[in-house]
Amino acid sequence: MGRTTGTTGIDDVARAAGVSASTVSRVMNGRAGVDAALAERVRTAASSLGYRPNPLARSLVLGRTQTIAVVVPDLANPTFQGMLRGVTLAAARDGYRVLVADTSEDAAAEEAIVRETRQRCDAVVLCSPRMASDVLIAAVAALDPVVVINREVPGIPGVSADYRVGIVELLEHLATLGHRRLVYAAGSPSSASDAARRAGLADFALARPDVEVLTVEAGATFGDGAAAASVVVESGATGVVAFNDLVAMGVLASLAAQGIAVPAEVSVVGFDDIPFAAFTTPALTTAAVPVGELGELAWRRLAARFAGEEPEGDVMLRPELRVRASSGPVRTVISPAAGAGAGAGAETGAGRS
Amino acid sequence: MGRTTGTTGIDDVARAAGVSASTVSRVMNGRAGVDAALAERVRTAASSLGYRPNPLARSLVLGRTQTIAVVVPDLANPTFQGMLRGVTLAAARDGYRVLVADTSEDAAAEEAIVRETRQRCDAVVLCSPRMASDVLIAAVAALDPVVVINREVPGIPGVSADYRVGIVELLEHLATLGHRRLVYAAGSPSSASDAARRAGLADFALARPDVEVLTVEAGATFGDGAAAASVVVESGATGVVAFNDLVAMGVLASLAAQGIAVPAEVSVVGFDDIPFAAFTTPALTTAAVPVGELGELAWRRLAARFAGEEPEGDVMLRPELRVRASSGPVRTVISPAAGAGAGAGAETGAGRS
DNA sequence: GCCGTTCCAGAAAACGCTTTCCCATAGGCT
DNA sequence: AGCCTATGGGAAAGCGTTTTCTGGAACGGC
Numbered sequence: 001m002g003r004t005t006g007t008t009g010i011d012d013v014a015r016a017a018g019v020s021a022s023t024v025s026r027v028m029n030g031r032a033g034v035d036a037a038l039a040e041r042v043r044t045a046a047s048s049l050g051y052r053p054n055p056l057a058r059s060l061v062l063g064r065t066q067t068i069a070v071v072v073p074d075l076a077n078p079t080f081q082g083m084l085r086g087v088t089l090a091a092a093r094d095g096y097r098v099l100v101a102d103t104s105e106d107a108a109a110e111e112a113i114v115r116e117t118r119q120r121c122d123a124v125v126l127c128s129p130r131m132a133s134d135v136l137i138a139a140v141a142a143l144d145p146v147v148v149i150n151r152e153v154p155g156i157p158g159v160s161a162d163y164r165v166g167i168v169e170l171l172e173h174l175a176t177l178g179h180r181r182l183v184y185a186a187g188s189p190s191s192a193s194d195a196a197r198r199a200g201l202a203d204f205a206l207a208r209p210d211v212e213v214l215t216v217e218a219g220a221t222f223g224d225g226a227a228a229a230s231v232v233v234e235s236g237a238t239g240v241v242a243f244n245d246l247v248a249m250g251v252l253a254s255l256a257a258q259g260i261a262v263p264a265e266v267s268v269v270g271f272d273d274i275p276f277a278a279f280t281t282p283a284l285t286t287a288a289v290p291v292g293e294l295g296e297l298a299w300r301r302l303a304a305r306f307a308g309e310e311p312e313g314d315v316m317l318r319p320e321l322r323v324r325a326s327s328g329p330v331r332t333v334i335s336p337a338a339g340a341g342a343g344a345g346a347e348t349g350a351g352r353s
Numbered sequence: 354m355g356r357t358t359g360t361t362g363i364d365d366v367a368r369a370a371g372v373s374a375s376t377v378s379r380v381m382n383g384r385a386g387v388d389a390a391l392a393e394r395v396r397t398a399a400s401s402l403g404y405r406p407n408p409l410a411r412s413l414v415l416g417r418t419q420t421i422a423v424v425v426p427d428l429a430n431p432t433f434q435g436m437l438r439g440v441t442l443a444a445a446r447d448g449y450r451v452l453v454a455d456t457s458e459d460a461a462a463e464e465a466i467v468r469e470t471r472q473r474c475d476a477v478v479l480c481s482p483r484m485a486s487d488v489l490i491a492a493v494a495a496l497d498p499v500v501v502i503n504r505e506v507p508g509i510p511g512v513s514a515d516y517r518v519g520i521v522e523l524l525e526h527l528a529t530l531g532h533r534r535l536v537y538a539a540g541s542p543s544s545a546s547d548a549a550r551r552a553g554l555a556d557f558a559l560a561r562p563d564v565e566v567l568t569v570e571a572g573a574t575f576g577d578g579a580a581a582a583s584v585v586v587e588s589g590a591t592g593v594v595a596f597n598d599l600v601a602m603g604v605l606a607s608l609a610a611q612g613i614a615v616p617a618e619v620s621v622v623g624f625d626d627i628p629f630a631a632f633t634t635p636a637l638t639t640a641a642v643p644v645g646e647l648g649e650l651a652w653r654r655l656a657a658r659f660a661g662e663e664p665e666g667d668v669m670l671r672p673e674l675r676v677r678a679s680s681g682p683v684r685t686v687i688s689p690a691a692g693a694g695a696g697a698g699a700e701t702g703a704g705r706s
Numbered sequence: 707g708c709c710g711t712t713c714c715a716g717a718a719a720a721c722g723c724t725t726t727c728c729c730a731t732a733g734g735c736t
Numbered sequence: 737a738g739c740c741t742a743t744g745g746g747a748a749a750g751c752g753t754t755t756t757c758t759g760g761a762a763c764g765g766c
Binding site: 360362363364374375378379382384406407408409410411412413414415 | 751752753754755
């Protein structure tokens with residue numbers, strides 16, 4: 001009756017307008033078949049009472065909440081921030097709200113978190129780079145309206161960036177600049193998108209047997225990159241492609257601290273094109289992953305699903321190479337001219353093995 | 354009955370366990386006074402049926418959703434990302450979910466957005482730097498369990514960073530380095546935290562009449578900073594304190610493009626200490642605003658409120674000066690020694706008026 | 707041995723809405 | 737004039753829980 005809670009309910013409006021609750025409901029939802037005068041009376045009563053239908057009650061009877069969940073592993077990561085933003089904005093445009101969950105704290109409890117969250121929503125977009133494939137497949141089945149980002153699950157719509165071809169573009173870019181000995185500062189082996197990158201590494205190895213690509217385990221954070229820099233240096237590689245921009249920035253920072261010139265001595269490229277990649281020193285060459293679009297697309301798939309459309313196959317967005325200042329021609333051992341040449345090499349690093 | 358929707362409901366469990374729904378409810382909620390054997394039977398039935406109580410129905414009857422809303426003006430801004438993360442993590446620890454809303458698209462509709470969002474939740478954390486004060490006060494009244502971030506609303510708990518003293522710290526830092534002519538690259542005049550900064554400017558003017566501080570209108574983004582850089586240069590100031598780190602980075606970029614050395618010719622400092630402030634070139638001196646803590650504190654106030662505690666006064670966090678490489682001693686017009694001195698000045702900019 | 711307690715469990719009433727079902731009224735048709 | 741069909745609005749049955757209220761059974765005290 002609304003009086004219990006202090007909120008004005010549909011019955012209050014009905015009473016004020018001298019009609020039944022059914023009629024109020026019909027008017028509020030724009031259902032046809034209500035006398036114009038009556039409808040007007042209801043609207044007046046509703047607005048003068050400041051009536052707002054309780055969304056919870058609506059959700060319960062309607063069976064939909066007008067809300068979706070977005071589950072990401074780490075809200076501190078620019079990539080996931082971008083995705084979250086993409087789906088939030090797109091969903092808002094269609095009148096949907098977003099419930100956000102960060103699973104970082106407890107990767108083991110991830111499945112429980114996403115299930116619990118899912119119950120309050122109409123669907124979920126799941127971004128879980130690390131969940132084991134079999135666990136993921138099992139978990140996702142119970143989530144039904146769901147789209148996964150950067151994962152492949154049979155029968156489930158997914159939107160991904162093509163990390164595999166992206167990393168090949170990066171490698172080719174360096175190869176074209178003359179680099180013949182590169183290192184890949186890898187992400188976590190349990191990361192699905194890292195696996196895609198490694199597949200790209202293999203593709204590249206076949207295509208360009210003349211270029212050597214070593215792999216060093218790094219991680220996904222700035223710190224991981226900084227830590228990996230020393231082994232990059234020791235490897236004697238002239239170029240490093242990092243798991244992502246964060247790692248690349250770590251490498252950059254560590255290299256700078258060691259007085260190693262980028263790109264004169266070592267080229268370093270990242271992956272993702274996070275908002276700050278353009279502002280590192282030197283500005284980071286990277287493969288741009290359109291995270292916002294990824295998020296928006298995820299929403300679109302969900303919206304289509306809500307509209308009853310049949311799901312099509314997965315969509316894959318191709319990263320775009322962004323050449324900036326952190327990559328350059330391979331250093332030459334020939335005596336440097338102190339001129340204007342961009343890639344004029346210093347011999348400083350010559351003795352490194 | 355649950356059968357209609359395909360979901361297993363409480364009645365299904367009741368039937369399976371041969372008890373009434375009331376008993377199932379009691380067991381599921383750990384209410385005392387249920388025979389142990391019976392309780393066990395219910396638990397077995399529930400888990401074998403994979404029963405999960407519908408949170409919507411619970412919310413409706415309980416009158417609480419176990420969800421709070423976080424409303425921010427722009428999910429692309431690192432500051433708000435940090436706050437969102439802070440409250441999300443803290444709330445999750447206490448079993449609460451977060452509904453996120455980005456109001457950027459339509460500042461006029463902000464009030465409607467927050468009201469609508471609020472209805473689905475138990476409370477809201479509102480971060481609305483630009484809403485006019487009177488509108489805010491009126492709007493916030495209808496939101497009751499609410500905490501505002503970086504705004505002062507009488508009678509409403511708020512958590513803020515002390516931008517006023519923060520900017521004074523920054524100014525004093527530059528004054529100490531010998532700067533006597535500074536410019537403040539201001540944010541939007543409609544921004545509450547910009548008003549606080551300007552109040553700080555006034556405080557500083559009183560305390561240090563020997564230091565001149567000009568104000569130029571800039572904005573809150575990288576682009577705004579870049580655009581403002583030229584007028585900074587023309588002003589002949591030796592130091593600029595930017596509205597925030599983004600603006601500072603814009604200034605930095607534009608200065609670099611013009612070949613003006615930082616900090617040798619001009620010092621620039623930011624505000625916020627966003628994650629990337631440490632990685633600009635040169636690394637940005639700034640006043641660190643603990644956004645994560647701000648968010649966490651906001652949650653705490655809400656949690657306390659839920660627990661029935663009385664609200665205390667507003668809390669204000671003091672920004673912490675982080676001196677990095679973008680600020681240095683004022684340039685000297687005296688002939689530079691080509692030595693190791695950090696702030697050895699170039700005369701390049703001497704003619705600027 | 708009877709009555710008053712206590713303990714448990716089920717029936718039913720909310721929570722605030724939507725929607726189906728049904729009835730009344732008015733209008734058109736033959 | 738009588739009947740049949742729109743048309744509009746009200747009553748009531750949900751949606752899936754929680755919780756109060758009620759009642760039956762077992763138990764203890766006198």
